[in-house]
Each structure stands twice: as C-alpha cells, then as structure tokens.
Amino acid sequence: MNNRYLQKEILRISGADVSKCMRCGKCSGTCPAYDEMEYHPHQFANMVESGDIEPLLNSQSLYKCLSCFACIDRCPRGVEPAKIVEAVRLLATRKQGANHMTANDVPAIVDEDTPQQLLVSAFRKYTK
Amino acid sequence: MQKITREQLIDKASKLLSNGTVSCVLGWKLGDFDYDVTPAVFNTVEELNEGFVFNDFCGANFSKYLVAKTGKVDGKILVFLKPCDTYSFNQLLTEHRFDREKVYAVGIPCEGMADIAKVKAICGEGVLAIGTDGEKMTVATLYSDEPALIDAKDVLAERCENCKSKKHVAYDELLGEEGDVIESNRFDEVAKLEAMSADERFAFWQNELSRCIRCNACRDACPACTCEKCVFDNPTSGVENKSPANSFEEKLFHIIRAYHVAGRCTDCGECSRVCPQNIPLHLLNRKFIKDMNEFYGEYQAGAEVGMRAPLVDYTTEDLEPGEVFDRRDTDA
C-alpha cells in the first residue's frame, strides 16, 4: 500500500510516464555517472513501474545522478528518467532526518574557491 | 461615446465615392427614433450627408448584406466594419459567400453599442431623443421635463460588455487605432446555466423559447444564416415551418438553427440584439462555442479566412459523446 502511495507520489512529482519505457537502455547507455550508481537510470524507471521503491529510496544512487539530463534528451520514448531520480530524491529528503548531508558536514568537504552558487544548488539537491 | 464620428465616416465615404474606388456605401440611417437605426445603401455624397448616421445604436453587422449586394452592384461596395463584424466578414469569405474583390472594407473602432432596453430600464418608456456627451448620454422622454443624464457604460449591450475583440481581422483600410483581442467573460452566463439542475435549465429555456413569435429576425440578422434557401422555408426539406403553430420553436427551430451555425457563428450577438422578445439566443450559440473550445481546442470562427471549423474536422482521439457528461460530472 505504502509503495503504491510512493509510486503515485513519484509519478506525480516527476510527471513521468514509466509505462512508455520500451526497455532499450539508452538512458543507462548514455549515463556519465553509470559506474557510480547502484541502480541505473533504466532501473529507476522500471523499479518505479513495478512499485519497488524502498531500495531506490535507500540507495546512494540518488545522489550520484548528476542531473545532466542526457537520459531525458536521448530517451526515444520521452520517459525522462532524470526526473524520476529527482522525484525519488525529493521523497527521500522529505523524510524527517533523512538528509544525506547536513549543514555541519559542509565546511569539511568544501574547497575554499567553491562559488557560493554551487553550494546553494548542492544544498537544494542534497538536503531539504 | 464612439471615438469615431459621423463626419469622419461621411468624409471617408465621400472621398471613396468621388474618386471612384467604390460605387456605393453600406451604412446606417435613422429610423423612426434616435435608437432605431437601420442599415441602408447610399449611392451619392448627397445621400450620405442627408441620411448617414453613426451613434451608439449602430449595432448592425453589415457582413451579411455583402452576400446579396455584391452580386448586384457594379464596382466596389464600401462597408464599415466594427471589430466584431470583421469576424463575420472573414467567416463569410471562408464560405465563399461573396467576392472579396467587390468590397472595400474600412475598419472602424467601436467603443461598444448601447442597448435601448437598458436605457428604457433606467429612464422609462417614451424615449424621444438620445444624445451623447462624452461618456454620458442624454435621454429625453415624454414623461420628464429635463433630459436624463446617464452613464453610457451603464447601458452597454450585453455583447459589448463581454466584447471578445477590439481587433479588426480584415480590412482594406483602418480608421483610428487597432485594438486587441480581449479576454472576456462571455462564457460566464453559459457556465451559470450549466451549473443548474436539468429541471432548472429546462424551466429557464422553456420560459425563454416559448416567447418566440417566429418573426425570424434572429435568422434574418444572423451573418451565418445566409443560406440560399433556409430549410425552415423549404417545403421539400421535411422540416418546413413558417409560423408558430406548435411548440416547434422550443423543440426544434432554435436548436437546429444553433446547430447549423455551430462552428461558423462568430458570436457577434446580432440574434439577441434583434430579438423583439429579448430571448438570449446568443446563449445557445455560446454553448456550442464553449463546448467546442473545451472539446477540440480553442477556435474562433472568422479569425482567419480558410480555417476549418471543428464540426467539419476530427482527430482520431476525440472524446466520445458520452464522455461529455462524464467530464462535466467529474468536474462538478
């Protein structure tokens, strides 16, 4: 039941139509972060379609996606995997205390020259 | 209240007549009263100076007159078109109803026309004379010594309150400034009816349509009703019916008339303007327009020449007739 809810939420947030996926794998074939990811773009689409959401929510893959949108650009069916990843990421960050990173973690890993803007967008992506 | 004056129009018409551009002028002349303006043909400058008028009661849409007139006149006809008239003009061109070459169209701006019923509602019966004074209107009646001074805005015709466009979509020459298509609330009244129960709607329409006296004014003024022979006048059509002998009007005439002009009606509002019984006939046409906009995408008849109306077009994905109600019922 919960999965059905999460699945619906992901589809609602992303606006993606996972049923259109033809299992061609072009998204994963194109993904520059493929090696870093436990679950790959096509798996995101397929697992959301089958309602297998929990493993995605708990996977570090969420934060490995660069949001480069190459998968969206090249998908022949308009499935938009990056938006699905983004939606799952949002669900993860919306959970209380489920942030991947807190503000306190930041100084240690930030280079001095890092532009302010990058930090802001990084926060948008990794926390809520 | 109109920004363009009678003199400007006569001046323009006289020039075009004198230099031979046009051979006659389609314009307005006074009837028995100031508010009783009728369409007329002027052949000479003298006739223009004598009879031509332009005031807040010049609502008549001339587009339709071109159908009959263009075939009969040598040379071009000068026609003055308000923005809403230009839509009918284009729609008739789409239907090949007159020869564009035989018309010289002058677009004129319109600030909205007045509704005499509204004037009478404020000033009472016995209207003798109506004058304009800027944004105000002076109304002299039989029963008052002083002419009443009323706000022109308060007596604007319904169709002008909900004006859909101040833009001229067709003309050879434009007098005054070009306006824009307007976001109007013209479907509000339809939506209000739609929100009623079926019984309420039935009662409403029975009350309205049963007043019909079958004078055929709506049909005769409608620029979409230009059939060579109307089915209701045609003994071989099977639905000939010339007088209000039974409930034909409520049950068939107005429905079929609205259906026949569906997709071609530009919502010029002439039907309601000319109805002596004040039946809001435009609400039938607007229902079709609103439905077709919602079902098949926005469509304004007459916006361009050569457009294909929704009812002579289709897509394979159109909604089913039954879904029309499902949609409405789930929205509600």
Place this chain on the structure above:
Amino acid sequence: MQVNEYKPLIVAFCCNWCSYAGADLAGNNRLNYPADVKIIRVPCSCRVNPMFVLRAFQRGADGVIICGCHPGDCHYTSGNYYTRRRMAALFSMLDYLGIEKERTRVEWVSAAEGAKFAATMNDFVETVTALGENKRLEDLRCKK
C-alpha cells in the same frame, strides 16, 4: 403482463456496415432485447442528421441511439469521427436545454458484436424506461 406497463419508444440509427450487421448477428444468435427498439438503416452513422434525432423526439420517441462502426473502422474511413463530434455537440446542447441526457446515446457496435448490440439495447431501454416518458421534447400536436 400488466396492461399499463410503460413501454418506451426507442429509435436506433444503425450504420449499414457494422451496427446493422451487429443487430443481424444478435438475431442470428437469438439474443433477446426489447421490441421497443426500432432500427433505421443508414449507410453510415455520419448520415444521421441532428434533425432526425430531434424529429424522433418531437414525434414522441423516448430515446434515440446512434450506432456506428468503432472509431477507426468506418467503412468510409472517417464518417464515425464526424458523428462523434456532431453528436457530442448536439447531446451537450440538449443537456443544456434541460433534456435528460440519458435519452441520447452513441454506441460503437461492430458487425461481430451481436452480444454487445443486444446488451446495449437492453441497457438503453432499461435506462429510458426508468426515466419515463419523454415530455420535454415531445410535441403533443404531432401525435395523431
């Protein structure tokens, strides 16, 4: 059988190629539906003029149903697409005028769907029977 039992009058326009054949198939398979349904054969559902529909109501029909080939299967390739638009507009207008929307219907019945034809007619007759007589569009003066 009760003497005064209300029997509606249903006019069904059926296209020659699909629905009329579907009705024939219902007959071949002896699938019952009420005798209140009277079928008029037209070459294509797009032959049905809204005037015919109103005429039927005016003359006392209690329900009008138009049957055609399924969208995409029209013998004339596009006829039923036009029907779909015309009738959607007409039915919406009738509803707007306060006529019970259940009295009008469009159904797509193929030549193979005898069972669907019978089921559709059973359902439609039941619906219209529940509504009772068509008083709103009937013109008593047209009745003999």
Place this chain on the structure above:
Amino acid sequence: MQRVGVFVCWCGSNIAGTVDVEAVSEALKNEPGVVFSTNYQYMCSQAGQDMIKEAVKEHNLTGIVVCSCSPRMHEATFRKTAAAAGLNPYMVEIANIREQCSWVHKDILTGTEKAIILGKAAIAKVNLNAPLTPGESPVTKRALVIGGGIAGIQTALDIADAGFPVDIVEKKPTIGGKMAQLDKTFPTLDCAACILTPKMVDVAQNDKIRIFSYSEVTDVQGFVGNFEVTIKKNARFVKEDICTGCGACVEKCPMKKNPNEFNLGMDNRPAIYIPFAQAVPKVATIDPNACTMLKKGKCGLCSKVCTAGAIDYTQKDEYLQEKYGAIVVATGFNPISMDKFDEFAYSQSKDVITSLEFERLTNAAGPSAGKLIRPSDGKHPHTIVFVQCVGSRCDACAQKGKEYCSKICCMYTAKHAMLTRDKYPDTEVYVFYIDVRTPGKNFDEFYRRAVEEYGVKYIKGMVGKVTPEGDKLKVQASDLIANKQLHIDADLVVLAAAIEPDKSARPLATMLTASMDTNDFFTEAHPKLKPVESPTAGVFLSGACQGPKDIPETVSQAGAAASKVIGLLCKDKLTGNPCVANSNELMCNGCSACANVCPYGAISYEDKEFRMPDRTTKVRRVASVNPAVCQGCGACTVTCPSGAMDLKGFANLQIMAEVDAICK
C-alpha cells in the same frame, strides 16, 4: 403516389413462429400507397419471386416492400426480382422482421406489433423512393505507376503482362529504386542486382511499358477510369532516344568532383553521368548544377565526344498530358536524416554510417568495390557496432525520429552482421537491439544463424553515446541483461536509421486526393480487406509508400495492386453505386463544408449563372458531386446547412418518413 405491394415472408417458421404474418399483411393493407398485400412461406424462393413478379403486373405496382430477413441477406435478390418484373430495382425496400424482430422477441403479440411498425416504416420510405440508375463512365485502358523501384517495376510488369499499357514515372534518371543500391537480400542472401536487373531489362523491353525517367507528376485531374495527368519531363540535356549509353561522355567530362547520389555521396561522379552500369534507361544525364557548359557556356566536351550526337544543351523541361484509367502509387521510402542524432556522432565522424551506406560499402559496384573499409582512412575495421532502432519507435520528439517500427532493420542488420563475419572472420561484430523482430518466413532462423553460426554478439540495450577519439569510436552502451555499462572501442558504427516515406508523397497525395496518416504514409481503403486500394477510387498503393515493407512483401503487394488495376481496366464501363450524394444547386450556398468532410474528394465547385426572380442573373458558386467517385456515406448531407446536399436512396425525407412511421 406509388402503388405499393407488400410481401410478408414466413421464412418457414423463422418469422411465422413469432410473428402473426397474416395479421401483418392485413394491417399493412391500409397503409398509404399500398394496393396489394400478401404473405407466403418463402418469398426468396422461385415461387415467392414469381408471386412478386405477377403482382407487379397484375396490380401495376411501382414499389415493393418485402417484410423478410435482413436486407444484407436478400435485398439483392429482391432487387433482381423487381428488375425482372420491369421495375427499377431501387424501388424495393426490405423490412427486417426476422433478424431484428422474430428472432429476438419471444412474445407473438409484441413481435407482430413490431413487425407491423417496421413494415409501415418501409412503406413510408418506399413511397418516397425514386428510380435510381447507376452512373456509367468509360475506362481509359492505361495505367500509371508513380515510382520505378521494385514496387513500381513489379506492378508495371504484372499489368503489362495482362495486356494493358503502363507508364512508369520515375523522378531519378534510372528506375531500380532502393533495391538497386542493395548488396545482398535477406533471408536468402542472393544479390539484389542479380534478381532486380533482369526485371529492369524486362521493363525496358516490354512494348506495353513506357518509362518516363527523370520525370515527375505535377497535376492530376479526373477520377477513377478517367484520370488526366500532367507529367513533367525534366531536361536531362541528352536526347534519350539517341543516346546509346556508351559512356564516352562520362569518361571525358572534366567536372568529376560531384557527390555521387547513387553511392550516397561516398564517392564522386562527373557532371554528366549514368547512375550505375545496369541503369534503365541507360542514358546519360547532365547535372545542370555541375556542368560548366550549362552554367557558364564553356566546355562542351561531352558534345564533342558523343558520336551519336545525343547531347542537347538547349533541352527544356517538357510537360506531357496523359490519360489513365488507374494510378498506382509506388513512391517508396528513404532513411531519415541522422542530423538530429548527435549522440551517435554521425556528423562528426566519417566512420559512423547508416545501414544504406554500409550496403554501398559492401557492394561490389560500390565506392570501395565491395571491400569493407573505414570511409575515413580506408583501413579494414576490426570492431563494428551496429545500432538498431535509430529513430524508430521514437515518439518522444517527432522532429527527431518516428513513432513506428521501421520493420526491415532487424533483418538487414542481421544480414550485415552475418556477411561481415562471413567475409572477415577477424572482425568483432556487436548488435545493440531493443527487440529483435523477425516474423517473416525463414527470418528468425536467419537471425539465429547470425548469432549461433557466425558469432555475432547481440546485446539487449541501446548505445547511449558515440565519441570519436583518435582513430577509434568510443561506444558507450548498456547491456540490460548483465546490468552493465559497456565501453567498446569500435572502428565502425552502423546506424539502422528509421525509414520514412519519400518527400514527394505528400504533394502527390494532395494531387490525388488520397489520404495519408500523420507519418505521410498513404492510407489504405481498409486496413484488412482493402490493403492495396487507397480510399480514392482508382488509386492503388504499392510498396513502402503505404508502410515499411521488405522486398518479398513489397513484391506481393505490387502484384496485388496490379491485379486490382487489371480488374479495373478489364471493364469497358464503370457502373457506380447509385446511392450517391447529389446537390440541389438552387439551394447550394457553395460554402465548401461538404467538400471538407468528403473522404473521397468527390465534390467540386463551379461558378454557375442563375436567373433570379427579378429576371436578373447571378453567378453563384455551387457544389457538384462526381457520382463515379462518391461512395454514398452521407457525411456531406449533414454538414450542409441548407439541405441542398442529399443522398439518393437515403434521402432526408425518406429517413424522416421512417422516423415518423416508427413514432406514430
């Protein structure tokens, strides 16, 4: 007033079991117009039909109503009976009291009641029937085939074989089409040229067939049996009837560096050229954009070397008017442009090629004389990656790809992969696929052989990116089964580009008033039962113009189209369906609404002069229906606001009379 005879059939007990036939014939006796009413066991039997014929004579009947089974069953029978009795066959109406009455109702009272009403409706209708005669039109016994590929060639040969003259219009300088560019054909691997060129020669030698090469159709008028077509013969600056195709001019032409279309620009041809050795007609053509004589008036070398004197620099485009009875569209296909698929680096690297280019590369008559080499450096490729579904089944953005499956790619890719491994066993061959679709005869066996015998590596997954790096192509792809991202250093990447209808198809469809789908494929009259006819009568479809097709399918469809054409041309006259629309021009507004909804383009407009009541004349635009083209659907009748348009046999008044009779 008609004199109507009513004949109620018992159909044994089929009708009489649930309907009191006696009561029906009795009740219908008093209907308006009815002068005779009877019933009989089997109306369709000889005795029953004789009964009708006698009654017609005896009672001077002008109309007949048969209350019997469905008109779909015996309408034709009773129409013949009426004709035999001297009546117009269309003065017969059937009341369906079997399928739609006795068989579906159990109660004899309700059954009888309904049968009477159905009978009344039929009588009401027949009272308004008018005799109808089907229109007749002559047939021009010549066919036009537009397109000279394998589809057009086969159609033309089959039609000519039946004895009818055929013209082929081909826009290229030679017939042969795409098949002439292919190397081998699946699944048998016989060489395309070996099976195609004999057919081309047959066409050239057949005295029933004329070839208009380097020509196009610019206008089509008329209708089935009577088309008038304007053909534009483009100036080729060589007199076709004199040129011997010796090739001396081609050899001597100094302007040698023009991209060779036949080899898809992979090598060059002179300004004067013959596309390939077996071209038909084997005639040289001058490319006016490349020839210095035509551009600047200097050179004239070809004219000097031509011993036949065939060169004519002053030649002009020529327009021919021809008449045809039938037109076959065989305009074929093209691979789509790869410009929008940047991810495969098609425009960046010469070593990323389309399958059709691969076809030319492996063809013995191709730019590399059949040696499989990399176009960039002429080296032998050791790793080849084939990518399927490039632009096919791609509905995400219409400007880029096509939503449909191109159908032929799976098989030709298997062929390419197999042939490569066969000739060059040292080559590694990968095929990336989404699905492998092999539903033809011996197709799947063929694909399995590529995998099992030839060791082609089929990988389920798509290539995401191709990056040229040094002399390698870095291919990044996914292997969905192994759930791995693959990185392959390839020497050559071959894209199975989606195919689309030829660009000339859309304007042609407009000329023919033939309908097309959103992808510009011609639509067939019925997807199952009329696959080679277009909805426009007299226009037939052959080959890939109707949808993606391989050669065997194209040839069979070409034959089918030919047989339909032959069937049409065999007739001396065409008799139409008399139940067609007709417009009352006195009432017609000329608004064009009817023409908008007519699926057959049967309605045209003309300006006509009318005398007005006041003795003036007025010119009005009015509709007229071509009865040979109209199929009688009636869409126009409803769209006509004035009711000027009506349908014979199903007229407004007739249907309203039926409504009235039922609602009485």
